[in-house]
Amino acid sequence: MSAPIPTLPTTRQAGCPFDPPGELAELRERRPLTRMVYPDGHVGWLATSHELVRAVLADSRFSSRYELMHLPFPGGPAELPPAMPGDMTGIDAPEHTRYRQLLAGKFTVRRMGLLTERVKEICAELLETMAQQGPPADLVPAFAQPVPALMICELLGVPYADHEFFQQQARTLTSTSVAPKEQGAAMTTLYEYLHDLVLAKRKAPTDDLLSDLTTSDLSDVELAGLGSFLLGAGLDTSSNMLALGTFALLTNPGQLAALRAGQSTADQTVEELLRYLTIAHTGARVARTDVELGGELVRAGETVTVSMQAANRDPTRYPDPDTLDLSRHAAGHVALGYGIHQCLGQQLARVEMRVAFPALLEKFPTLRLAVDPVDVPLRTDSNIYGVHELPVTWDRTS
Secondary structure (H helix, E strand, O other): OOOOEOOOOOOOOOOOOOOOOHHHHHHHHHOOEEEEEOOOOOEEEEEOOHHHHHHHHHOOOEEOOHHHOOOOOOOOOOOOOOOOOOOHHHOOOOHHHHHHHHHHOOOOHHHHHOOHHHHHHHHHHHHHHHHHHOOOEEHHHHHHOHHHHHHHHHHHOOOHHHHHHHHHHHHHHHEOOOOHHHHHHHHHHHHHHHHHHHHHHHHOOOOOHHHHHOOOOOOHHHHHHHHHHHHHHHHHHHHHHHHHHHHHHHOOHHHHHHHHOOOOOHHHHHHHHHHHHOOOOEEEEEEOOOEEEOOEEEOOOOEEEEEHHHHOOOOOOOOOOOOOOOOOOOOOOOOOOOHHHOOOOHHHHHHHHHHHHHHHHHHOOOOEEOOOHHHOOEOOOEOOOOEOOOEEEOOOOO
16 A cells, blocks of 8 residues: 555645645546545545545445544644534434434425525625726625625524624634634634524514524524524535636636626536535545445544545546536536535525626626736635635726
């Protein structure tokens, strides 16, 4: 067996903000399941092929429990505490199944599709405000953040007036450069806010998801934790897809022209952007028992890091994978996960993107970057990739 790689490749090539670290492609071609040394000294594994990443994510012999795993990112805690009640990411069946069954019917394709008109209204209002204020603008606070923030707040029944507070907690929780103590404080702060809100909704229910769930068998602690999980997930991921997706379109003029000409459907555009960008780029699972995987024996207790960004650029699954091709049928990507932990709110995210990208491009036909692409600040310090800012401009109409 070859020597383990010393660390998870995380450095993206300069001038290629949408491409994964080059070492991941080399590993995927040479040894798609390779030994890797984790920051705490644990010797586990790194999976980089589409086939193996899906295999790990779909196999119940691999656990998502935080307290069992080793983190692939430097600077994290040596040990993670168990997931808080309601945090669906860090638990396994049957506990996970209970939460999923309570929520699955509330996030169906049909139910999320019914929200399309509301997304259109929100986009129109935000874009009109941008137009009135005039160029230039930072697309992140002007459009990319408020679209999903308004939607998830309305869906859950959380006051949108507090959205800056939520987004700050979400950024802290997904940062790979923040101290564990600070992340723990952010989680506690968000949980306490939701706990107070849950108590208020038990006394005076309103027409929203949190009020609806007060009639379930969830305790106040579970419902507050579940609300924190849904709020955080609904804020950070979609906003970064909207901003980074716009960045990708504006720097791919051929694809942007094809999109404007109607040569790609909204569904194709969204799925290809999800695959190409893969903002939730890295995950981890722990073997609960010995598992044969990719011709190797993964021992019980060993952590397997799964590189979703490498899997989505696998040439055995997607021809010419490093090219953004909005006419591609990108089915089967793992940008939204796979298996029982596949993103619960994925249909809402799709609705937001299907509406937001066309609305933005229609409102501003001359939309372009206001800075050189190399000057756009990237979120390289987070396990949710994106941009910190996206300065854009456009021609004023008379």
